[in-house]
Amino acid sequence: MSAKRWQVLACLGLLLALGLVWALGRWGLADWLNRAQLEAWLAKLGAWGPAGIVIAEVLQVLLAPVPGQVVGLAAGYLYGVWGGAALCMAGLMVGTLLAVWLARRLGRPFVERLAKPEQLARLDAYAKRHGAFAFLVIFLLPFLPDDVCCFLAGLTPLRISQVLIAALIGRAPGVIVSTLIGAQAHALSWEQWIAIAAASLVLAVLFYFYQDKLERAMFSLADRLLHKS
Secondary structure (H helix, E strand, O other): OOHHHHHHHHHHHHHHHHHHHHHHHHOOOOHHHOHHHHHHHHHHHOOHHHHHHHHHHHHHHHOOOOOHHHHHHHHHHHHHHHHHHHHHHHHHHHHHHHHHHHHHHHOHHHHHOOOOHHHHHHHHHHHHHHOHHHHHHHHHOOOOOHHHHHHHHOOOOOOHHHHHHHHHHHHHHHHHHHHHHHHHHHHOOHHHHHHHHHHHHHHHHHHHHHHHHHHHHHHHHHHHHHHHO
């Protein structure tokens, strides 16, 4: 699909999202988001509510169906900063463990199907030279293929405990930020929701068109950080 068509689709998506948020505010369809009704709804879900967050994070690592930040925002909104963060981190740890296991079970050809050759070559070099610290840096920095790193870690001689500690420390800041933002969403008006939806979609479009440049910039930063280690 051409860049022009993507731009048209992005504009249509932005207009659709803005219209949806406006309708929710205009006709009061978002009343269910108030705290009392939300807590009653969560109580009906029982253990399935927290389990859904954990499963979503596991799938995010293995399949990347939705951005991890979206899961973090939802978790923070539903379960608060620390409850949401705990659920997200539990899912990320399980997802990381499964990724390492799959890579060791299925081997390098499987991992090569998940990453671009240049990505894999660079991550390979990082892992050989810097071990677990390289994975910690990748998990900490945004716009880098951290989920691919989970699979690549399975091809290294690193112990699973080392990979999990690197993932725990490296992913925690981003998870806490996303759940913190999600936890504050209850206080937002629908006009503020429109502004956030618009800004998020603009950022998503920019990320789509400039993803490679952002990734190269972050890899350059990772090079400098690892060179100093």
